[in-house]
Amino acid sequence: MLFALANKSILLSTSFFVILILTVGIGFGQTGDSSEKTVIAIIWIATALSSLLSIKEMFQNDFEDGTLDFYMLSAATLETIICLKAFTHWITTNLPIIFLIPLISIPLGITFYHSILISLVMLVSTPALSFISTLGAALTLGEKGGNLLLSIFILPTFLPIIIFGMKISILITNSIYDIMAHLILFALSLICLAITPFITSAIIKVHYS
């Protein structure tokens, strides 16, 4: 079932992430400013942006071909479907990125131990991004060219997580590891998991009628 929910965008968003990091990295290389803070900012922004890439496809295809109708009339509740969608989105776009972070941040001047900690922070915070994304996907359902609109909606809602995550990551590079902050990010993800499926399903139902 997960297989069918997933689509082929795994490689796409991962390569987008790598290309973005490389381009921005090279761009900053020219200015001679390659402090760890900048690198971390780049990593977080790149994660958020590549997360945005595949949001539109979450419900749009299902809405167009009628699979969403099938979900609505099936025994599975819409909330379950939305959770699965968000989970699939997380596995296909965020998880590969998390694995890539140690690989990509070492050449950018972050030690291996620190980069592992940063990917741990990402591991607990990115599910929140995926769950918030379902809101945007539902809001722009059926909208032609809703991609831009979606980015405008969704990027600001990513901000709290980005700010928090970035702060923790910067502390990590200063060798301060705050487990409480880590847990708070995890809590944010869990809150999103608990709340967004209901809001999203309400939006989809309103959209239908």
Place this chain on the structure above:
Amino acid sequence: MHLIGSSLSCKREGKLIFSELNFKVSSGEICWIKGPNGSGKSTLLRLLAGFIKVSFGEITLDNKKITNKNDVIYENFFYLGHNNPLKSYLTVKQQIDFWEGITHTKYDLELDSFNLKNIMDLKIYECSDGQKKRIGLSRLTIDDKKVWLLDEPTNSLDIDNIEILKKHLKLHQKKGGLAMIASHENFIFKPYKDIKLTLETPKNLEKDPFF
């Protein structure tokens, strides 16, 4: 089981699509929704499935009011619109597995009512329109529901497969299910008792100051 619509009206974007529609369909009956293009056949089916809000009137299923209730799971309805809910990048087998996963019923490969055995390993984008329609219709045997809402089920089907569809409708009737079918084609329903809803062409509602 009775599906009753009483004085149903539907307005969309200021236009009255149909009004004062009354019908009653009981177990074992097939209702043929007739009407010219744009007369609201698809709208009526989507309305019954609960996808569109009813403007006036109400729909009852077994004396339970089911009009405009978002929280009702429409577990009795099977809906197949004119766009086939298929994922082009899956194989036929994967698509059927996916439906089976959600409905927890199996497509009977021994019986293979829709002749899918030979195309099981094809990707869906490699299938012809008729084959796609057959795959879509095969969900009738996987997704076991009491009320079938079919929108143009015979489009791009050949005569043999229309016969298969008829066979399934008969089986469904025997089991006490009911079906509402929107179709232009006349001939497939001849052996059945049918109720005809002839819909009028949409009227503009500009005179109505309250809408």
